[in-house]
Amino acid sequence: MSQVQRMSRLMVKTLRDDPADAETLSHKLLVRAGYVRRTSAGIWSWLPLGKKVLDNISRVVREEMDAIGAQEVLLPALLPREPYEASGRWEEYGDLLFRLKDRKGADYLLGPTHEEIFTQVVKDQCTSYKDLPVMLYQIQTKYRDEARPRSGVLRGREFQMKDSYSFDTTDEGLVESYALHRAAYQKIFARLGLDFRIVSAVSGAMGGSASEEFLAPAAAGEDTFVDCPACDYAANTEAVTFAATVPAAVEPGPVEELDTPDTPTIETLAAHLGVPASATLKNLLVKIDGEITAVGVPGDREVDLGKLGEHLAPAVVELVTAEDFEDRPELVRGYVGPQGLKIRYIADPRIALGTAWITGANKPGTHARNVVCGRDFEVDDYLDVVVVEEGDPCPACGTGLKLDRAIEIGHIFQLGRKYADTFQLDVLGQQGKPVRVTMGSYGIGVSRAVAALAEQSADEQGLCWPREIAPADVHVVAAGKALQTELALDVSEQLSAAGLRVLVDERPGVSPGVKFTDAELIGVPKILVAGRRSAEGVVELKDRRTGEREELTVAEAISRLTA
Amino acid sequence: MSQVQRMSRLMVKTLRDDPADAETLSHKLLVRAGYVRRTSAGIWSWLPLGKKVLDNISRVVREEMDAIGAQEVLLPALLPREPYEASGRWEEYGDLLFRLKDRKGADYLLGPTHEEIFTQVVKDQCTSYKDLPVMLYQIQTKYRDEARPRSGVLRGREFQMKDSYSFDTTDEGLVESYALHRAAYQKIFARLGLDFRIVSAVSGAMGGSASEEFLAPAAAGEDTFVDCPACDYAANTEAVTFAATVPAAVEPGPVEELDTPDTPTIETLAAHLGVPASATLKNLLVKIDGEITAVGVPGDREVDLGKLGEHLAPAVVELVTAEDFEDRPELVRGYVGPQGLKIRYIADPRIALGTAWITGANKPGTHARNVVCGRDFEVDDYLDVVVVEEGDPCPACGTGLKLDRAIEIGHIFQLGRKYADTFQLDVLGQQGKPVRVTMGSYGIGVSRAVAALAEQSADEQGLCWPREIAPADVHVVAAGKALQTELALDVSEQLSAAGLRVLVDERPGVSPGVKFTDAELIGVPKILVAGRRSAEGVVELKDRRTGEREELTVAEAISRLTA
Known part of the structure; x- marks a missing residue:
């Protein structure tokens, strides 16, 4: 059903220069390639190419959440004060929370995360142990009034997030729901083509006990984590716990x-x-x-x-x-x-x-x-309160640790009964008595994942997406005049008919050089060029990542791409 | 790839009684059938069944918008004051606008509609007549602080809307973009199974000239429109223009x-x-x-x-x-x-x-x-200022008009150059001189369409969705014990393998009567019952709308449903 997308009709304006305020690679490239546009500090508009990437990531997330039996819902972003007052977070969030009043003067907030509201929904919908376990998720716009929004969509004040919540009657059930999410997250990030590590984390303002972060190593990352080169230990630096050192062997003298x-x-x-x-x-x-x-x-x-x-x-x-x-x-x-x-x-x-x-x-x-x-x-x-340093001994095996920067792309929490206690979320247990519910909370930064992917996969020429996430499967370039354009459009139609998502650059009056530069910048994984040998029906197929090129007949190129 | 959805695992709690605050049929049924849940006044949570219906409507809207060449984007909901100050709407919207300040005291609003921001995006992205025409759309959460939010999702304060905007260099181009949208809206509402009328409208706070509304006749509607039984004249009552009556023939005496x-x-x-x-x-x-x-x-x-x-x-x-x-x-x-x-x-x-x-x-x-x-x-x-009444003469043919209530499900505007003037949106024209751009603005209330569909299609037993919009294609009921449950699950798997979306009610310990009532309430168009004759492999297939039932073998039922 995919239509051929023509560059001449696509709203995309590429830029040769980096935006003045951009520090990170992803920020520079996503703006230069026309994926996003800044509307206000930390608040971004997703243009057609960016929206496609966002949708592709959301689709992967949805498929894997559905596969573990999580049910999709959509809760509001504009939320009443009362439940957040009850949990204490109306105050705790401080300036991070966007607060507002409605026409009657009632207090509202823009949701930064939804534990309170999901707890209320489940209290309303589930009354018996038979209704549990239940896992709910949404892909939704979230709000945090960051003090220093920066790095483009990496840390915005309005952003897209997948948040999910599990509800169980037993601790074992929570451990299982947590494990299901952990496995789903591994699949999701692998499908997105992200290099990632799972590290121990501290639970922070969320409350609760066990928690792990999914980190995508990247120079632009705002998190630092330690990584043991010898064993599989990895942790957020804030969560590293060192063993106490042995007492000195000698008996010291008096003070x-x-x-x-x-x-x-x-x-x-x-x-x-x-x-x-x-x-x-x-x-x-x-x-x-x-x-x-x-x-x-x-x-x-x-x-x-x-x-x-x-x-x-x-x-x-x-x-x-x-x-x-x-x-x-x-x-x-x-x-x-x-x-x-x-x-x-x-x-x-x-x-x-x-x-x-x-x-x-x-x-x-x-x-x-x-x-x-x-x-x-x-x-x-x-208490573990020292700044972790490169070479500190691994708490698991003693080897000198490595320190790396990373982007937090996911976070999973075993919340326990904190919110269930606040809202008295009980269900009727198997023995006929009320049982307090235990919860997990799990998040993926969907818009942030776009930036993380850009950071990890881009090169000096521009963006370079994994195929499943790219805005198209193939970018066809008409490098010449009428003959090349005709061939490019013809190949595009054939590829589209074979089920591929095709972007074709048939802009009249635009030089092949500009088209090549734009194709590299936009970062579709395969570039097919109708150029010099178009009259013979020979095209060039280029791999955006490796730069490898080969001349093929149209039929060969199509069979290669649809393989 | 559709999975069989089991009622025992679906978060849906049906209610036998109408919610106390519900006045309209759609409000009552959407709550009773577990599609939506109120979070705050005019602010709703979409539960799993409701989310599916919302997604189905969004999919139809997307397909038809893509088909006319509109490009999907996603702009922020949290917007800076300045562009709305420039257009005058920061003030004009009055109490309808949710306003807030960020941590630095800067003014923001929650977007009620996005003419200003789209104009800015296009000013940034399009510089030449070659970049136009362009049509952009988004399906996004919108905010209006209604004085009396009511009727459930029919008039919420946070709601889902498809808004699109066209940008042309000529008046003829605008007329064409408007016509494309008008035709796409007709297709969309027809596919949604809505009974609708297109009526002349007044442009109101939007500014601009020509404008039409898409109205879905329904008793719960908040709009009144006139309809001529003799010709095709129809208009919002506020837009009816009567011809002046002829002067009295007799010469009156002095005062x-x-x-x-x-x-x-x-x-x-x-x-x-x-x-x-x-x-x-x-x-x-x-x-x-x-x-x-x-x-x-x-x-x-x-x-x-x-x-x-x-x-x-x-x-x-x-x-x-x-x-x-x-x-x-x-x-x-x-x-x-x-x-x-x-x-x-x-x-x-x-x-x-x-x-x-x-x-x-x-x-x-x-x-x-x-x-x-x-x-x-x-x-x-x-000025036409009288309240239109039933029987007033049709402005087109003179026949007595009918008055009907309806839900506004879409609105299309030829805005002209109002916003382009405000933001000096010019592109370089074919003659090398700047040309001021002319705009159209087009909206569909996506969450409201759920309510409109519910209003038009429901009956006393409950909701009754058209197949394309329903949360499933078929609702399989296990009306009995182990034998019936086994058959129901088996048929469900076969139907799912054939590509159908299946909801199966296999809840243990729930009586067939309760299951039947829930199936009628939830409103999936076909209900397949594994009951009395399950041992023979005979099931009952019921049409939710007509109530027609027939006994069929499993094979017959499957071939009937997949036909």
Whole structure:
């Protein structure tokens, strides 16, 4: 049923230059090739070619979601405040949420994700254990008021997402629904031709327990993940959990004070004493819901405030200010040590029981050595809070980890009963008693997947789509005048009749050079050129990715393409 | 590739009772049959069955839009204020527009229709006459903050719409693009199985010249249209234009004052004088952008304020208040006549030159007769402002008109250059000079079409979809125990293998009676029952619409259904 799409009639205006505001490859190419157009900051219009790619991705997602028995629905994007108030997310989302009022002054929001509304739908539609398990999904427009929308459609404020939700009566059921989604996601991303890794993740604002991310490695990615070259361990850097190191074998001596003037930083201290930074203990002061707390890490490591925030959520973590020091004279800026301090002490697992450190002596210009964990100070909570670094030991096998940037293309969560508790989602159990439902939540960034695919597959000439996702199967170029155009249109009709999606460049008055450049930029996987040897019925078939070309008769070319 | 859909796994909960707030048939049935669920006032969730119907309608719309060469795009729903400020609609839409601010305080709106944004896209993408004509469309979520959202998905605040826009360099081109859309809409609505009429419409807030509406006659409709039983004239009541009536043949005498105490209304006056109301002239006072104006109509007719507003848009029309009368003592409430009044006078064409009337004498308790139009008073503007009534003469042939209620399912406009002027949308013309582009705008209410179809096709038992739109081709019912269930599943697999979309009701522990009732309610066009004679391999095939049933062998039933 596919019609031949003529370039002369397609609304596509290619650009030779990168848009001024574009930083990432996908942003540049999707704009230059006429796939998308910016309407407002982080808000994009999908032009005809872009819409086809978006639809192709959606189709793959739908097929695999249907295959695991998930049912498609369409919930609203404009949502009432009340359910999000009940779950706490009306507040928690902060500035990320677009909020508005209707003509009567009632509060609404534009949905960033739909756990609350799906929970209400299922509460309304399912009353018995016989109605479960149920998996529901939608492909829908979502909204997040990002502080810095950037990278084109990679991080928009309005974007397309597939979100699905599973509802089970038992924990085992949730594990099964989660596994079904995990397998479906693997199939989806493989069909999309994406290179991806599944990594452990932290659940963040979603709540819930187990969660994994699907990451597409790409330089433009905003996520960093660790990857073990020796085993199959991979994790979002925020989710890496290191084992505590073994206590030092030697018995350290008593605490000794050191005169260390003008050494308020680890660098100045290590230089002054001539010791490695790793021998020192760094203590960062933060406020957790307003309570001043010290966070101890080895001197050669940094505190990952994002990780700390994830561990402590929904508590709010802030850095201390100069005023906080003024209010608490016992805290000596630059010379804080955990020994004798009357505040909560959180430490990295490397600050293990029995390890000895050089740290602040809580006196100006003074440090102390032989300060032993467990003997001279106590740790209230061990948390993984250091910034992961290249070469850190793999938590699974000890090999030095690799750090890579990636785009988050999917995220799956075992939510558990958080939302079911909020909305009292119970069904009648097999024993005749109400059973609280347990949920999973699963997302794929559909518009983001377009950018991820572009990032991973493009080259210097332009975009380069896998066939299933490309806006056409073949791009036919009429490289010449009437004869070439006639042959190009004739071949196009034959290919279309054979079921292929054909884009033909028959623009009059456009040079072959411009047509070739546009074909490379647009990135349809096969390019068929009716050129020099058209009179003989010989065309050139080019593979967009490899650049391989061969001259074939029309019949050969058609049989090659339809094979 | 269709999978058999099992009722036991489908999220559908049918209800025996109508929802309390439902007034229209489609609202009641779509909720009772589990197609949609209310999330907030005028904001609906589409459940699995509803989503299928919505998709089926969208598919038909897409196919016919593609067939006329329109290109599908997807523009944002969250839109910046500036282009709507430029077109004047940021203000004109009033409370109908959902407005919001982002985290930086910038103004946004939720798109009610996209003329502004499409104009900008085309200005960006098309630069030469060679790039035109172009027709673009999207199927997208739209937002209007209706004062009284009601009738379920018939008039929602968030809804699905197909909107398209044509761009041409010449007026003839616009006429052609309009004709293409008109023909495509006829095909679409015919394929949807809708009974519809094309009627003349007023362009309203859209601006522009020619416009027609596609109306689906239905008792639940919010539009009224006139229909000539003798010729093919049909129009929205607001767009009916009557010819002026001929002047009275007799020469009336001079104006005479009549003592008519306590007759401030036409009813009291006509009764007091013993004349028909049609002999009197009724003068309604309104304010047009604040200026007091009288509107004259025959005493037996009503002023259609909507029609008046449409004629005078964008001027604002209001009724006068008691304070206005206090400020203007020359206006005697209940006794106003056009003779000698120093205000603008708008009249219905029936108040023709030379016609004589009984009307107010501008003195309390006093009327005048033999007040002749053109002799005793002047009409500043003739406008069609009376409420059209059943039996009014057809403007085309004079036959008495019929009045019917209908649902507006489509609207097509020749917009002209209104938006192109606002955004200076020019392309380089064939002569090398800039040419201003002319536009058309075309809409189909996709979610509303679901309700319109439900209204027109449902009966007392429930919904009753045309096959192309139905959520399945056949609804197989296992009316019995293991034997019937086995047969039902087996037949379902065979039908599915033959390419049919099958819904099978194999719910254990649900009585045949409940299954039959649900099947009638859900409204799939064919119902196949594995019942009493299952052991013999005999099933019953029922037509949902006609109720006709016949007993057939499984093989006969399958060949009947796949024919």
